[in-house]
Amino acid sequence: MRQNHSLNHRKKELKDKPEPPQPPRIATTPVDSPTTTVLVGPKTPELPTLPSIPKENIPPFSQADGDATPVVQVQPMYPAEAARSGQEGWVLVAFNIDKLGNVTDAKVLDADPKRTFNKAALRAIKKWRYKPKVENGVALAQANQQVKLDFTLEQ
Numbered sequence: 001m002r003q004n005h006s007l008n009h010r011k012k013e014l015k016d017k018p019e020p021p022q023p024p025r026i027a028t029t030p031v032d033s034p035t036t037t038v039l040v041g042p043k044t045p046e047l048p049t050l051p052s053i054p055k056e057n058i059p060p061f062s063q064a065d066g067d068a069t070p071v072v073q074v075q076p077m078y079p080a081e082a083a084r085s086g087q088e089g090w091v092l093v094a095f096n097i098d099k100l101g102n103v104t105d106a107k108v109l110d111a112d113p114k115r116t117f118n119k120a121a122l123r124a125i126k127k128w129r130y131k132p133k134v135e136n137g138v139a140l141a142q143a144n145q146q147v148k149l150d151f152t153l154e155q
Helices: 004-014 082-083 118-125
Strands: 036-040 067-074 089-097 104-111 129-131 131-134 136-142 140-153
Touching: 004 118, 104 118, 118 140
Parallel strands: 036 140
Antiparallel strands: 067 129, 089 104, 089 140, 131 136
């Protein structure tokens, strides 16, 4: 009997715990230029890695033609050392988008300051997902995409 009481008490404790806070969503706006700028703050939590989906479970693409559009944009983590020293900067990243909307071949084209924010920018960009470009109902890969990530501290 005592064991049941202890088990019921544990169940009640689990029910009373508050839900963890949800990570913030990133608002995306389509841009006509080939380079997009994304602002990054120092306290941005890293979002969980997306699960991989077997190819046979991927739904067919829409028949509507159009360029690749962002579906998931993971915010980079602000490097702790840069945040402590009050350092700000930006990273220009080039990448390709495959037929499934995954980012491939991401590389830093330019950065200021050099190398300070590169790893954080690349780690985040590789987690981005796109609705791929569609022409005549067929999903296509897109090469030579660019995005500029601005790392700024909150005032």
